[in-house]
Amino acid sequence: MAATMSGKISNKLNVADLLSQHANAKKDGCLVVSNGAINWFFYLEESQLVYATYSADPLDLLDNHLRRLSRQVPSLNSEVRTQVRINFNDDSSDQICPDYQAISWLVRTNQLKPAEAATLVEGIVIEILESYLLVSEGTFKFLPKSAHLPVYAKQTIPPLVQKCQKRLNAWQALGPMVWSPHQRLYFAEQSPGAAKLSPSKVQQLQKILRGFSFRHLGVLLNLDELQLAQNLNSLIVDKVILLQDPQPPFNQLPRLAVGAVNSTSQASGAQSDSDAALGSIGSSEIGQKSYTIACVDDSPAILNTINRYLQDQNVSVVMISDPVKALIQIMRAKPDLILLDVGMPWVDGYELCRLIRKNSQFKKIPVVMVTGNTGLIDRAKAKVAGATDYLTKPFTQADLQKMVFRHLT
Incomplete structure (x- = not known):
């Protein structure tokens, strides 16, 4: 796919104007x-x-x-x-991004109606634009349309930017x-x-x-994440809630240009706002259900690490060190x-994954392969065996918790 236009972004070139300029050129493409670490993709058709x-x-x-x-x-x-x-974990296509391929697949298989796909697209576009508008320098290129792109929503750019x-x-x-929607929240009990x-x-x-x-x-x-952050901000300022940096790769997204806290507006209604957020937490199912996770690894050190990482996470960890006996213990x-x-x-x-999948009671249970290999051959083997996902060694506590969040909440 050849680029018809490329260039650099500096403070003199506003990224919102850059997007509008390409839309106004009435050229279909991407x-x-x-910014050197993250790529943003905007698919344009008929100036929208x-x-x-x-x-x-x-x-x-x-x-x-x-999920929403x-x-x-x-x-x-x-x-x-x-x-x-x-189905779409392999993003090898250079024409249509894997997430849009997935949306199209959901529509084709009648799991989403076109109108529902439009709602989905509109929400994703807002989230992407929020991060994009924080870009201050980088490079850009325009790729002419070379693949059929099913269209579920067409949006005019200026109102979206506003x-x-x-x-x-x-x-x-x-x-x-608060400088990123991807910052992670922890309760400071002491x-x-x-x-x-x-x-x-x-x-x-x-x-x-x-x-x-x-x-x-x-x-x-x-809840909208902005509303949630506003509701909990008084507890953040009081250091009842501690914020940690985003997990990779979200730590590479541009940061908000933060300003000073408006103490007057913050104090007004802060208690009721945090009470509202706490009410949402209390009425949610998160933290109320306990899950069981089976971990199969011949290394006791890895098993103990997983068990330690998942302490206080409303999960019970079954550690299995003998792969020969694993199937019986999993059952x-x-x-x-x-x-x-x-x-x-x-x-x-x-x-072992193939054997697990042969048992009818485990057809729909998520199976995550823990591996030091991330090559396409290993991904393909895992997919053929029936694996749901993979976790790459060495992994952090945040990596493991993210995997649990993805499949159990």
């Missing part, structure tokens, strides 16, 4: 903007925006929006969302502690502010504030999620 995405885990982006939409479209259940990740800029201003008004909370509020915060980002937490609580445990090491003696992870 504007690709890069058809879709937008970025390279920072687009399937995670899609999964979050499918599943409240109105119950058929978008965990099994369907898992199938999306299996809406996103208004949201960005609201994010920036939260103050210097903080002086926490001591002032009632026991019921402490219990509510303990349930949910375990490293979910504003974005993920908003999905779980069915006894009836887990909600299975983690399989690939490189085990006697029976490797691929073979």
Whole structure:
């Protein structure tokens, strides 16, 4: 695909103007903007925006929006969302991004109506534009249309930019502690502010504030992430809630240009706002259901690490070190999620996954391959064996918790 136009972005070239200029040129294709770490993709047709995405885990982006939409479209259940990740995890196509391919597949297989796909697209576009408008320097190129792109929504760019800029201003008004929707929230139980909370509020915060980002937490609580951040901001300022940096690759997205905290507006209604957020937490199912995770690995050190990482996460970890006996132990445990090491003696992870899938009670249970290999051959082998996902070694606690969030919440 040849680029018809390319260039550099500097402070003299506003990224919103750049997008509008390419739309006004009335050329169908894809504007690709890069800040060196992340690529943004804007698909244009007849001067309007058809879709937008970025390279920072687009399937995670899609999964979050499918979760939101599943409240109105119950058929978008965990099994369907898992199938999306299996089918479109290979983003080797240079013409249509994997998340848009997945949306088209959902429509073709009658799991989404075109109108529902339009709603999905509109929500994703807003999220992408919010991050894009923070880009201050980088490069861009325009790729002419060379593949058929099913169209579910066409949006005029200026109103979208205005809406996103208004949201960005609201994010920036939260103050210097909040600089990304992907920051992760933790409850500081020993903080002086926490001591002032009632026991019921402490219990509510303990349930949910375990490293979910504003974005993920908003999905779980069915709240807009900006509204959630506004509601919890008084607790953030009081250091009852601690914020940690986003997980990769979201830590490479541009940061908000934060401003000073408006203490007057913050104090007014802060208690009722945080009470509203706590009420959402209390009424949610998160933290109320306990899950069982079976981990199969011939390394006791890895098993102990997984067990330690998942402490206080409302999960029970069944550690299995003998792959030969693993199938029987898994059948006894009836887990909600299975983690399989690939490189085990006697029976490797691929073979064990095939054996698990032959049992009817485990047809729909997520199976995650834990591997040090991320090549296409290993992904293909995992897919053929029936694996749902893969976790690459070495992994962090945040990596493991994200995997659990993806498949069990």
